[in-house]
Amino acid sequence: MNRNKFWFGLLAFVLPILLKVVWYYNGMTTRPEIATPDYGKFTLPQPAFSTPETREAVVPTGKVILFDAAHTNLYDAGEIQPLVEALIRAGGRVEMHDGSSDLKTNLKYANAFVVISPTLAYSAEEIQTVQKFVHSGGRLLVLSDATRGTSVNYDTGITEFIPDVNTINPVLAPYDLRFNFDYIYNIQENEGNFRNVYFGDFGETDFTADLGRVVLYGAHSIESDSGTLLLLGNRTTFSSLTDSNEGGLAAAALSAEGSVLAIGDFTFLSAPYNKVEDNGLLVQRVVEFLLAGERTPGLDDLPYLFSQPVVSVLPVGDAQLNAGTIPILAGVQSMLDKMGKKMEIVDETPASGDVLVFGTITSDEILKPYLDEFDITLDESAEYIEIPGFGEVGPSGIGLVLFKPDRSGNTLVLLTDSADNLPLLFNALVSEFSTSCVTSGNIAICSTSSGESSSEEVVEETPVEEEAGGEKVTPTTTPAG
Amino acid sequence: MKSEKSKALWEVIRSWLPWTLIPLILGVLAAIAIPIPKIGVISFNDAIYDYSSQYLMAQIRYAREHPEIRAVVLKINSPGGTVVDTEAVYLELIRLRQKKPVVATVGGMAASGGYYLISGTDYVYAKPTSSIGNVGVIGYLPPAPFLYEEIISTGPYKLWGSPRDTYQREIEAIKQGFYQAVIAGRGDRLEIGPETLLRGQIWPGTQALELGLIDALGSDSDAIEKAAEMAKVWHYDVIDVIGTIIETFEPTKFYASVDGVNLPYPEKPGLYMLYIPPLPTSK
Numbered sequence: 001m002n003r004n005k006f007w008f009g010l011l012a013f014v015l016p017i018l019l020k021v022v023w024y025y026n027g028m029t030t031r032p033e034i035a036t037p038d039y040g041k042f043t044l045p046q047p048a049f050s051t052p053e054t055r056e057a058v059v060p061t062g063k064v065i066l067f068d069a070a071h072t073n074l075y076d077a078g079e080i081q082p083l084v085e086a087l088i089r090a091g092g093r094v095e096m097h098d099g100s101s102d103l104k105t106n107l108k109y110a111n112a113f114v115v116i117s118p119t120l121a122y123s124a125e126e127i128q129t130v131q132k133f134v135h136s137g138g139r140l141l142v143l144s145d146a147t148r149g150t151s152v153n154y155d156t157g158i159t160e161f162i163p164d165v166n167t168i169n170p171v172l173a174p175y176d177l178r179f180n181f182d183y184i185y186n187i188q189e190n191e192g193n194f195r196n197v198y199f200g201d202f203g204e205t206d207f208t209a210d211l212g213r214v215v216l217y218g219a220h221s222i223e224s225d226s227g228t229l230l231l232l233g234n235r236t237t238f239s240s241l242t243d244s245n246e247g248g249l250a251a252a253a254l255s256a257e258g259s260v261l262a263i264g265d266f267t268f269l270s271a272p273y274n275k276v277e278d279n280g281l282l283v284q285r286v287v288e289f290l291l292a293g294e295r296t297p298g299l300d301d302l303p304y305l306f307s308q309p310v311v312s313v314l315p316v317g318d319a320q321l322n323a324g325t326i327p328i329l330a331g332v333q334s335m336l337d338k339m340g341k342k343m344e345i346v347d348e349t350p351a352s353g354d355v356l357v358f359g360t361i362t363s364d365e366i367l368k369p370y371l372d373e374f375d376i377t378l379d380e381s382a383e384y385i386e387i388p389g390f391g392e393v394g395p396s397g398i399g400l401v402l403f404k405p406d407r408s409g410n411t412l413v414l415l416t417d418s419a420d421n422l423p424l425l426f427n428a429l430v431s432e433f434s435t436s437c438v439t440s441g442n443i444a445i446c447s448t449s450s451g452e453s454s455s456e457e458v459v460e461e462t463p464v465e466e467e468a469g470g471e472k473v474t475p476t477t478t479p480a481g
Numbered sequence: 482m483k484s485e486k487s488k489a490l491w492e493v494i495r496s497w498l499p500w501t502l503i504p505l506i507l508g509v510l511a512a513i514a515i516p517i518p519k520i521g522v523i524s525f526n527d528a529i530y531d532y533s534s535q536y537l538m539a540q541i542r543y544a545r546e547h548p549e550i551r552a553v554v555l556k557i558n559s560p561g562g563t564v565v566d567t568e569a570v571y572l573e574l575i576r577l578r579q580k581k582p583v584v585a586t587v588g589g590m591a592a593s594g595g596y597y598l599i600s601g602t603d604y605v606y607a608k609p610t611s612s613i614g615n616v617g618v619i620g621y622l623p624p625a626p627f628l629y630e631e632i633i634s635t636g637p638y639k640l641w642g643s644p645r646d647t648y649q650r651e652i653e654a655i656k657q658g659f660y661q662a663v664i665a666g667r668g669d670r671l672e673i674g675p676e677t678l679l680r681g682q683i684w685p686g687t688q689a690l691e692l693g694l695i696d697a698l699g700s701d702s703d704a705i706e707k708a709a710e711m712a713k714v715w716h717y718d719v720i721d722v723i724g725t726i727i728e729t730f731e732p733t734k735f736y737a738s739v740d741g742v743n744l745p746y747p748e749k750p751g752l753y754m755l756y757i758p759p760l761p762t763s764k
Contacts, residue, residue, distance in 0.1 A: 005500035013504035016512040024518050027713040029551075034579050035668075036572070036601075037661035044650040187679050192650045194679075236676065243680070272646065 047276040061091035066110035070099030071118035074148040082274040109304035112139035112290040117164040139293035143266040146183035147218040175255035179220040182241040201232040219251040219265035226256040306354040316359030353409040389440030399425035399446035421448040516549035518714040529562025530735040540722040552582040552712035560756040561594025582711035586704035587611040594754030600666035605695040613689035617681040618652040620752035
C-alpha cells in the first residue's frame with residue numbers, strides 16, 4: 001500500500017514538471033563538433049630568392065643611358081638603384097634628363113632613353129625627338145606601374161588620380177605598343193599577394209631566354225599587334241578591367257623592330273624584389289637591352305658625333321698649329337673633355353678610330369680620300385666645288401662639314417676656304433648650326449662669310465632714347481666689319 | 482452506515498493526501514522554478530573594434546553561461562573591423578555555438594569581418610539587398626624604416642613593428658585564416674571556390690544565396706523561429722541579451738580622428754577585415 005502511495009506521490013511531483021517540459025520542448029539537442037581554422041598552421045608566404053648576383057670588373061662601354069626625370073615621373077632614385085648599379089657594372093654611364101636642357105640636346109649623346117611612370121605629358125616635338133632617336137638605333141625602355149598615379153589626400157578624403165598610362169601611351173604609340181589602364185592579378189597562384197603575379201610563360205626572344213619564373217608587383221597589362229609579348233600570364237592571371245584573361249595577358253612587350261621595350265611594372269627593379277625568383281636575370285636582360293643600342297649619329301647630333309674614347313685631330317691644307325688654330329683646338333679639347341673623351345693631334349690619317357679633320361679646301365693629298373668618300377670634286381680653277389646634293393658651290397665664305405659614321409670610327413671633316421674662317425665655322429657648328437648651315441644627309445655647308453655670316457654678327461646696341469613720339473628705339477643688328 | 486462509508490472514504494483520502502497533494506504542490510513549484518526557454522537576440526550594428534567587440538563578447542558569454550537561453554540569434558549590420566577584434570569575437574561565437582545553436586540575420590551589411598562572424602554561425606538569413614561578402618584583408622603599409630635623430634631604440638623594428646614586405650605577406654596569412662573560417666563554417670553549402678570568394682567582392686543577398694554564402698532570405702522573425710527549431714523548443718520567450726549586460730566598457734573612437742572629425746576609414750593604421758567604401762576621386 002505504502003509503495004503505491006510512493007509511486008503515486010512521485011507521479012504527482014513529476015507530472016507538472018513533465019507537462020512544462022513537454023509544453024516547451026520537442027526534443028533534446030546535441031551540438032555537433034564545430035570546425036575552426038587551424039590558425040597555428042598559417043605561415044607567411046616567403047619568396048624564393050634564386051638569382052645569383054654577378055660581380056665582374058667594370059669595363060666602360062662609353063654608352064650613356066638617359067633617365068627621364070622631367071615629366072613628373074613617379075619614382076624615387078632609390079627605387080631604380082639596382083638597375084642603375086647593374087648598368088654601371090656593365091660599363092654604362094647613367095644620366096638624368098631633368099628638364100634643365102631640352103630632350104633633343106640630351107638625346108644627342110645617349111644610347112638609351114628610359115621613361116618611368118611619367119605624369120606630365122610629352123609634347124609632340126618630344127615624341128618626334130624620341131622617335132628619331134629610336135630610328136637612329138637608340139633604345140627606348142618604358143616602365144609603367146599600376147601602383148603609381150593615385151594617392152589619397154587624407155585632409156580632403158579625395159583620391160588624386162593621375163594614371164601614368166595616359167602619358168606613356170602617346171610615347172609608345174609609334175611602336176604599336178600600349179598599356180591598358182588596369183592591373184594584373186592572380187588570386188590562386190601568387191608571390192605573397194594577389195597583385196604580385198608570377199610569369200612563367202614567355203614570348204620567344206633573346207630577351208626572355210633562360211628565364212624560369214619572374215614576379216611583377218602591381219603591373220599594367222600591355223597590348224601590341226605587331227610586337228612580341230614577352231611576359232605572359234597563365235589561365236588564372238586576370239586583368240582588373242575584365243576579371244578575366246580573355247585573349248591572354250602580357251605585362252611586357254618588345255616592339256617589332258626590337259628597339260622599344262615596355263614593361264608594366266618597375267617594382268621588380270627595386271630591392272629586395274630584384275632578387276626574387278629570376279628577377280635578377282630579368283634586370284640583367286633589361287641592362288643588356290639598354291646597352292645594346294648602337295646609334296648611328298648624324299649631323300643633327302652635333303657636337304656628339306664621336307663614339308671612341310680618343311679622337312684623332314688631323315689638320316689639313318693651310319691649317320697649321322699656330323696662334324690662329326690653337327684657340328680652335330682648345331675649344332675642341334674642352335668640348336671633348338665634357339664628353340669624357342681625349343684629343344690626340346696627328347699628322348697623318350689614322351688607320352681607325354674617331355677622326356676630326358679640319359683645314360682648308362685644297363687639293364691636299366691627305367684630304368683627297370675624305371673628299372672622295374663624299375664624291376666631292378674640287379674644280380681645278382678653284383672657282384667652285386661640286387658637292388652632291390648641293391651642286392656647284394662657290395667656296396668663298398663657305399664652310400664645308402662632312403660626317404661619316406662607321407663601326408671602326410666616325411669621321412668629321414671641317415673645311416673652309418681660308419684658315420681665317422675656321423673659327424667662324426667652329427662657332428657656327430657649336431652654337432648656330434641650325435641657322436648658319438644647310439644640310440643634305442651627312443653633308444652641310446655653312447656660311448663663314450665675314451660680310452654675311454650670322455656667326456660674325458655683332459649686335460650694336462643703339463642707345464635707347466625716347467623719341468618725340470614716346471616710342472623706344474630697339475637695338476638693331478648690323479653685320480660686323 | 483452512510484456515515485461509516487464517509488468516514489472510511491475520508492480515511493482513504495487522508496491517508497493518500499500527503500502522497501498526492503504535497504508532491505503535486507512541490508512538482509508545480511519545481512515546474513515553476515524551471516525557467517521558460519529563451520531565444521537570446523544579440524544585436525550588433527557597428528564596426529568591430531575594441532569597444533564594440535567587448536560589448537559583443539559580453540553578450541555572447543552571457544548567452545553561453547545562461548542555460549535558459551536555448552539558442553541565439555545574431556542580428557548583424559557590420560562592415561567588419563580590426564583583424565584581432567574580429568577573430569576574438571569569432572572565437573567566442575564558436576564557443577557559444579558548441580553549446581547552443583546560433584542563427585545569424587543580416588541587416589544592411591555583413592561585409593569582411595562581419596561576414597567572418599556570420600560564417601561561424603549555424604544558419605544565415607539575409608535580406609534580398611543586404612551586402613554580403615568582401616572576404617579579405619586590407620591595411621596600410623608602414624613606412625620604410627628610417628632613423629630619427631631624437632628617438633633611440635634597440636632594434637630596427639622596435640619603432641616600425643615589421644618590415645613593409647613582411648606586413649604585406651602577413652595579410653596573405655590572415656586571408657588564409659579568413660578563408661578557412663568560411664570553409665569551416667559554410668562547408669559544402671558554399672558554391673564558389675577561392676578564386677571567386679577571395680576576390681573580395683560584395684554580393685547582394687539574392688546572389689549571396691545562390692553562391693552559398695547565406696542559407697535563406699528572410700526576416701529577423703524567421704531567424705528567431707529557425708533558432709527555436711534548431712534548439713527544439715515549442716514555446717519560448719525572446720530576450721534582447723544586451724538588456725541583461727551590466728558590464729560597461731570605455732568607448733573608443735574607430736572612424737573619428739583624434740580631433741573628433743568623422744573619417745570614412747579607421748583612424749589608426751593597421752590591418753583590417755573591413756569594407757571601406759571607395760573614396761571619391763578627383764575625376
